[in-house]
Amino acid sequence: MECISIFDMLKIGIGPSSSHTLGPWRAAERWIKELKETGDFKHITHVKVDLYGSLSLTGIGHATDLAIILGLTGADPEYIPVTELPKITQEVMDNHTLSFNNEFDISFHPKVDIVFNKEFLKFHSNGLTFTGITKDLKTIKTTYYSIGGGFVVKEERSNSKSKATLHNNFPFPIQTALELSNYCITENKKISEIVLENERSLKPDTAIDHEIKRIWDTMIECMYIGCHTEGILPGGLNVTRRAFVMHQKLLTNSTYSNPNEWLSSIRNTDVKFRQILKWVSCFALSVNEVNASLGRVVTAPTNGSAGVIPAVIMYYLAIENHDAGFKEIKQFLLVAGEIGSIFKKGATISAAMGGCQAEIGVSSAMAAAGLCELLGGTPEQVLNASEIAMEHHLGLTCDPIGGLVQIPCIERNAMGAIKAISAAELALDTTNAKVPLDKVIETMWNTAKDMNSKYKETSEGGLAVSVNIADC
Secondary structure, eight states: OOOOOHHSSSSSEEOOIIIIIIHHHHHHHHHHHHHHHHHHHGGEEEEEEEEEEEEHHTTTTTTTTHHHHHHHOOOOOSSSOOOHHHHHHHHOOOOOEEEEEEEEEEEEHHHEEEEEEEESSSSSEEEEEEEEETTTTTTTEEEEEESTTTTTOOTTTSSSSOOOOSSOSSOOOOOSSHHHHHHHHHTOOOHHHHHHHHHHTTOHHHHHHHOOOOOOHHHHHHHHHHHHHHHOOOOSSOOBBBBBHHHHHHHOOOOOOOOHHHHHHHHHHHOHHHHHHHHHHHHHHHHHHHHHTEEEEEEOSTTTTTTTHHHHHHIIIIOOOTTOOOOHHHHHHHHHHHHHHHHHSSOOHHHHHGGGTTTTHHHHHHHHHHHHTTHHHOOOHHHHHHHHHHHTTTTOOOOOOGGSSOTTTHHHHHHHHHHHHHHHHHHTOSSSSOHHHHHHHHHHHHHHHOOOOGBBSSSTTOOOOOHHHOOO
């Protein structure tokens, strides 16, 4: 039984992509750790990195090369000031040397030593190989696979689509939605209560609350930054940030100095019915505009879909329940994290494996479930909300223009959030769901396997080839 914590599903990292940025970054960190364990680290004088498949085809647009540089320098994506990233990477580009794990300099010329190989490795479409050369010309080579959501594995893991961090057995081990439902019935508990018991087997309540607060603080700071930053997104598509203008139109004549005061200002604003969708869209766009700018976001379950869950939480806080606070945010994230883990075990959260249904579809399903429980839904209705949200994302392709997480990715977060809210409301009025969540997860995985590879984060099909970048 594979036990995945909600903190495996909700990670803090740098944009724009969990599989193409955070994953390779973490792979570099892991390689360094393994070199230290074997005693080879101190002997390395030169490093080369080979990228394969989707990592190669859309690596430049996803800043994979920059992530590898940062990972090799030992920078921590959770804590490094975002403003320092350009300086670190530019110095390596200019000097052709790199401070290996910030301990000693080695030879590294990114334009030569990061090789973009278009062929796919058999194990997974997101493969990368690190090669280290030692002083005595010994070659040390290790291959990793970035399987979505910042998860990194080696080929010896038997199931590339679903394996992740393994923990001690939970008191309520969950592989399927049916198992989760049965626990809720036999224990007479909500889904969030079952999940919390599992998390308590890993860490005390104080640590759980600390991590959830850190996740929420990152989410709200990200929305705050996105709503207060104007201009053009980097990458060459000349995409104008929209959250700034939308936010200005929605929240006028208000004063605040930090994200929490900002939230209070929003909650005290008289929101008209037609403005609700605009607010939800604004929240979602703000996160993914920050993500597209190599900002810090929470993978939920991926960077490309990072805006859905924060937007739906903000909808609940600003529209549904002005008295809600940390208790409700915690409850939402416990439910959402568990739903995401079930999708990961039964299908995939990697767009390179399953298309955008694996990112926006899963995030919408996670958000729908979290919202449904907060609105008073039974465990059965919560699972149905998740099923409804995914059902209407089945077959969604991943076809980013220019390999950038911008078009259509940013707008899809707004649509995913709105669908999540609709799914939660529909589920609350459903007493006899006809399609079990496990069946829609199975269908999603079968759809992913049938999907042509050019629609799986390769920028070789769909909008990516229909739209001429030069015309953008």
